[in-house]
Amino acid sequence: MNTVIACGGTGGHLFPGLAVAEVLRSRGHDVMLFVSEKEIDALAMTGREEFRFERLPTVGLPSLFSPKILGFTGRFAESLRLCRGVYKKFKPHAVLGMGGFTSTAPVLAGKMGGVPTFVHESNAIPGKANKITARMVRAVLLGFKECAPFFQNARTEVTGTPIRKELRPMDQKLAREKLGLRPDLPTVLVMGGSQGATGINQAVIKALPLLQGTAFQVIHLAGTREERLVADNYQREKIPAYVGAFHHAMEEPYSAADFAIARSGAASLAELAAFSLPAILIPYPYAAEDHQTRNAEIFVRAGAALLLKESDLTAELLAQKIRELLDHPQQRQRLAEVSARLAPKNAAALVVETMERYTQSNHDARL
Numbered sequence: 180m181n182t183v184i185a186c187g188g189t190g191g192h193l194f195p196g197l198a199v200a201e202v203l204r205s206r207g208h209d210v211m212l213f214v215s216e217k218e219i220d221a222l223a224m225t226g227r228e229e230f231r232f233e234r235l236p237t238v239g240l241p242s243l244f245s246p247k248i249l250g251f252t253g254r255f256a257e258s259l260r261l262c263r264g265v266y267k268k269f270k271p272h273a274v275l276g277m278g279g280f281t282s283t284a285p286v287l288a289g290k291m292g293g294v295p296t297f298v299h300e301s302n303a304i305p306g307k308a309n310k311i312t313a314r315m316v317r318a319v320l321l322g323f324k325e326c327a328p329f330f331q332n333a334r335t336e337v338t339g340t341p342i343r344k345e346l347r348p349m350d351q352k353l354a355r356e357k358l359g360l361r362p363d364l365p366t367v368l369v370m371g372g373s374q375g376a377t378g379i380n381q382a383v384i385k386a387l388p389l390l391q392g393t394a395f396q397v398i399h400l401a402g403t404r405e406e407r408l409v410a411d412n413y414q415r416e417k418i419p420a421y422v423g424a425f426h427h428a429m430e431e432p433y434s435a436a437d438f439a440i441a442r443s444g445a446a447s448l449a450e451l452a453a454f455s456l457p458a459i460l461i462p463y464p465y466a467a468e469d470h471q472t473r474n475a476e477i478f479v480r481a482g483a484a485l486l487l488k489e490s491d492l493t494a495e496l497l498a499q500k501i502r503e504l505l506d507h508p509q510q511r512q513r514l515a516e517v518s519a520r521l522a523p524k525n526a527a528a529l530v531v532e533t534m535e536r537y538t539q540s541n542h543d544a545r546l
Contacts, residue, residue, distance in 0.1 A: 180208040180538060183266075183274045183289065185282035187214030187235065190372060191446040192277040193223050195301060198341035198527040199275065200230055206531060211269050213262070215281045222425075233265055237280045240307055255284060262288035273538045275299065275530070276316075280308045290315040295538050299530060301340040301445030303473035305329050317537045320530055322445045322523070323477060338530045339523025340449035346430050348454055354434035358421040360396050365505050368436035368456070369399040372444050372463070378489045379440060379461055380405045385494035386501065387416040395505050398432045400425050430454075438504050438511055440497075443475035452522035457514030458484045459500050461492065483518040 182203050186196025193214065200210045212232035214220040224232055235258040241247035262285045274289030276282025276298040289296040300309045301322035313319050313333045321327060322340035352362040360366060371379045380401050396419040401409040403424040413420035426432055433454040441447055443460040451458050460478065462471035478484040485500060504511055 180272045180535065181211070181269055182208050182534070183211045183213065183269070183271045183285055184277065185213040185235075185275070185285035186277035187220045187281040188217060188237075188279040189444075190219060190223070191301060191444040192279045192281070193220060194343055194446055195299065195341040195449075195527075196275075196277040197223070197227070197230075198343045199277075199299075199530050201344050202341075202527040202531045204229065208531075209269075211265065211271070213281060213285050215279075233261065235261060235281055235284060237284060239280050255280075258284035259288055263292070266292055266294070273297065273534050275534060276309070276312055277301075278306050278309050283308050283312055286312045286315055295534075297534055297537070299338070299341075300326055300330075301449075302326065302470040303445075303477060304468045304470040306467055306470070318533065320533060322449070322526075323474070325473075325477060336529075336533050338533060339526030340445050341527035341530055342446070342449050342453055342523065344527075345428070346433070346450060346453060349430055349434045351434055354431045357431050358398060358435055360398070360421055360435060361419065364394060364396045364419070366436050367395060367397050367501065367505075368432050368439040368441070369397060369401075370432070370439065370441050370447070371400070371402060372442045372447060376402065376442055376461075376463065377405065378464070378492070379442070380409055382461070382489075382492050382494065382497050383440065384409065384412045386498040387412060387418060389494055389498035390418070390501060391416065393502060393505060395501075396420060397422075398426075398435060399423075400432070438514070440501070443471040443478070445474055448474055448478060448521075449523050449526070452478075452483070452518050455515045455519035455522070457504065457511050457518055459487060459497075459504070460484045461487050461489055464489045478518070478521060481517050481521055483514055483521055485514075 184196045186192045203210050216234050236254045237258045274296045276286040286296045296316045298309050298312050299320040303323045303325045318334040319330045320338045324337045327335045355362050399422045406424045410422040438457040440459045443462045460475040462475050475486050479486045
C-alpha cells in the first residue's frame with residue numbers, strides 16, 4: 180500500500196503522523212509525508228532519512244473577509260497542484276490527513292483521484308481543517324471518543340493518538356544522568372508544546388522565588404525565544420535545572436520527571452499518559468474552540484491531572500500546586516496510576532489497521 184500522510188505545521192500533527200509512518204513501514208507499506216514549511220517540521224525531519232517528504236506552502240484559513248484570504252487561496256491552489264503532481268508518480272492507495280491546513284490539499288487531491296482518504300482528529304473538539312475534510316473521507320479516526328458527536332455525518336473510529344516508537348520509558352536515574360541532573364531530587368518537567376509557551380515560562384519564572392527552601396530540580400523546555408531568559412532565572416534563584424529550547428529525545432525528560440507542567444494539546448497528553456506522568460495542565464487559551472481546555476478536562480475528570488487556566492494563573496497559585504505535588508508523593512502516585520490507564524494502546528497500529536481495512540474493501544470492490 181502506497182500511503183500519503185499529511186502531518187505538518189505543529190508537533191501535535193507531525194509527531195503522531197511520524198508514528199503512523201513508522202508502523203506503515205514496519206508492515207511493508209511505502210510512505211510519503213507532506214509537511215509544512217515551518218521550522219518545527221524541518222527540525223523534526225532532521226535525521227529521518229528513511230522517510231520521503233515534500234513541503235507544502237499552506238497557511239491557516241483566515242477569515243473570509245480578511246485580505247489574507249487571497250494569499251491563502253493562492254498557496255492552497257499551489258499545494259493542490261503539487262499534491263496531484265506527486266500522486267501521478269507515487270500512485271497512493273490511501274491518504275491520511277493529521278489535521279491542520281497542511282492536510283487539506285493532500286486529502287482533496289486524493290478524493291479527486293478516487294483514492295480512499297482519512298483524517299485523524301487528536302483533540303476533543305475538531306479543528307476547522309478536519310471539519311472541512313471530514314466530508315471527503317472514508318472515516319474520521321479519533322484520539323478521544325468525546326469528539327465523535329462533532330462528526331455526525333461521517334464514519335468515526337476511535338484509535339487514540341499515535342506516539343512514536345522511541346517514546347518508551349527508560350530508567351529514571353539514567354534519564355536524569357543524561358540530562359546532568361541529580362538522581363535523588365524530585366524532578367518537575369516544564370514544557371509548552373513544540374514551540375514553547377511564553378505564558379507557562381513567565382508563570383514558572385514568577386513562581387520560582389516562592390519555592391525557595393523546597394528541594395527539587397527542573398527540566399524546562401522553553402522554546403528558542405526564551406531559553407536564555409529562563410536559564411538565567413534558575414541560576415539567579417539557585418534552583419538546579421536543565422534548560423533547553425526543545426529536546427529531541429523526549430523519552431529522557433519524560434522518564435526523568437515525577438510530574439509535568441504542560442499545555443494540553445492531544446499529542447502532549449498522549450505522551451504524558453504513556454509515561455504515567457501526572458500533570459498540572461495549563462491549556463493554551465487561544466487554541467481554536469478552546470480545544471485544549473476540553474482535552475485537559477477529560478484528564479482532570481478521570482483523576483490524572485490538575486487544571487489551571489492561564490487567566491487565573493498567579494505565581495502564588497502555581498507555587499502552591501507545585502509544592503502540593505512535591506510534598507505528597509502518594510497523591511502523585513494516584514494521579515500517575517490513572518494517567519497510565521489513559522495512555523493510548525497501540526494507537527498507531529490501530530490507525531494503520533483501520534486504513535488497511537477500508538482500503539482493502541476498496542480494492543475488493545474494484546475486483
